[in-house]
Amino acid sequence: MTPHFSRRRFLAGLASGAGVLALAGCDRLAQNADVDAVLRNTEKLTMGSQRALLPRQRLAREYAETDLSPVFRANGTQMPDSEEYAHLLEREFADWRLQVDGLVQRPQSLSLAELKRFPSRTQITRHDCVEGWSAIGKWQGVPLAHVLDAAGLKPGARYVVLHCADELEKALDGSGRYYESIDLLDAYHPQTILAYGMNGEALPVPHGAPLRLRVERQLGYKHAKYLMRIEVVDAFSAQFGGKGGYWEDRGYEWYAGI
Structure with a gap:
């Protein structure tokens, strides 16, 4: 390693x-x-x-059901503090849509039901937090590659920016809202999924309902929760602080590979 x-x-x-x-x-x-x-x-x-x-497609270690952690800590935001999210939650995310745009040929607006019609993947993996703790969980979702292929990438596409519903700081320019980014190599890795299930149940709110990223070869802060929009770009220098993520704009490294 x-x-x-x-x-x-x-x-x-x-x-x-x-x-x-x-x-x-x-x-x-x-x-x-x-x-x-x-x-x-x-x-x-x-x-x-x-x-x-x-190897580019090398898988992160996967575990057995017996290895599941009895407690999986929910880190970061536990519940986005916005009227929009409260409305979505009240309606059990019936009105929620994942927007897929940017450098794509066919912009998408996908409901949770539509995402579940894509081929799914289930994986039991270890979540490693930069704070030093780990936990093993079971995740189910659609490989990000399927969603990107449905949208069709335009020439020049290099990164996937994930925009989230949780706002960690109040800022008029939106820079306090959580976001992350990965390159296409990680986006197309078979274990990179948009997870809507955890441990055999619907994804809980503290863990990012209705949808979160699982990018298993990177540290926990890259696993963006409460996904609202996927934007395909050629560079992330124009995104908020220009470093590729909420914590990266505040000093963390962009590449958090493990």
Whole structure:
């Protein structure tokens, strides 16, 4: 397994080792252009090394039913705080639609029932959080590849941006809303699914109902919950903070491969 490089852990290590830097000092380091450039280059090295060593379609380990964790912690948002989401939940997501647009030939607006008509995949995998905990869960959903193929990618498509319903910070420009992105290599990996089921039941609200991403070869914060829109783009530099995700805009690395 390729060692995983974490910007946050690296910065925290600097703070701990010096004994004088507080978290605010870490944030200042993260905002320093020279330090940021070094960290970004190291992240690229980690990504390049991992992908060179591992086959592109290599599967993350899958487990047996007997391995399921008795408790699977719900991290991050437990319930999006918006009238829109409250209405969708009240109607049991009958009015919910997944928008698929951007660099696609056939934009989609898919209901949960329509997504369930795609071929599905069930997998039991381990969720690894950047905070240091893990849990094993059973996920059912549609491979993201099927949805992208239904929309048809246009030339220049490189990344899939996942827009979510949960807003972690109030911001007029929408930059406080959770989002994530992955490249097409991970988007087309057979274990990358849009999950609507967990442990044999409908996906619970704390775990991202009605739909969440499972991208099994990456850390937990990449597994975006409460999906509302999939946007195919050629670059994510114009998305909010320009780093490819809510936490990436705040110092985490974009590539979180494990």
